[in-house]
Amino acid sequence: MPVTAKICGLSTPETLDCAIAGGASHVGLVFFPPSPRHVGRDRAEQLAARVPDHVARVGVFVDPDDATLDAAIAVGRLSVLQLHQTPPARTAAIKARTGLELWSAVAVRTRADLADALPYHGLADRILYDAKTPPGAALPGGMGVRFDWTLLQGVRHVQPWALSGGLDAHNVAEAIRITGATLVDVSSGLESAPGIKDPTRISAFLHAVASY
Template sequence: MTTAKICGLSTPATLDAAIRHGASHVGFVFFPASPRHVTFDKAAELAARVPGHVAKVGVFVDPEDEMLEQAIASAALDVLQLHKVTPARAAAIRARFGIELWVAVAVRTRGDLDGAHAFVGVADRILYDAKTPDSAALPGGMGLRFDWDLLDGFRHPLRWA
């Protein structure tokens, strides 16, 4: 089965369109600096529209446990997608919350891919994301791409998200 996650959904219309067109996963961003950020109340409202066969993913940047607790409770999340976390922090989150965990690895060079290996035994999936410039306003989600040719011949330690 093909999986496709549509992320950054913040309105009923965009959520409904993603589901109608076959998204297997829908993502809600819990990062206040993002223009696609949703509040816990908004996430609850949107999550209530999601049918059971579609997984709900919460997207976080170096989150505190309190934020994760509130997001999981409000949106009945099936998956946590973590950006800017260390393997130790990801392991602590997995141990505490026990739900599926995807970890983003920021990529600009072939050497950046090696960061995925540190999440074996911690994450269920790896998401390769373009590394943003140091001067960027956001740590990701900016529509940037990395050179996918970097993946040629790389042995992926985990399934892709």
């Protein structure tokens, strides 16, 4: 099965266009003000208008309220909601309210953390296995942290999933080989500075995925 890629935290037309030209299946817009990748209403609307229909627009949120979701869905023309630190009951409510595809992020450091995906079975359309950030970290993801990919070996996945956390052009092929991921998600590994994507790194990452 071919491997596809989501480029997350895009914030400029140049980098968005680069991701699309390179074959990204998903592009991510972050709606979380503490993040250096946060996009406001005007920027989100501007970027969303550049995305062709065959590329999914993913909105990234941290336990969002309804007003935040409604505004982001409208301006970002979102087709997928990626939820971090959002409890199962709230996830179910968001699914019922929006009807959009939902991804639930599960933070992983040890094998026991994988069990945190189970309450989302039947609620989320996809589990995003991401690295657990250090205690006290300001952000739940996008910190360039990776987890031990061998933890996913032999796991019986009961729903679609994707791999995130510390990926870049140099290690993504190894990550795919070890985990069997068919969708990979990258953000900080393609940046020259926090929140600043590098078109050359985007192209290299997508080439590595396509060449796997």
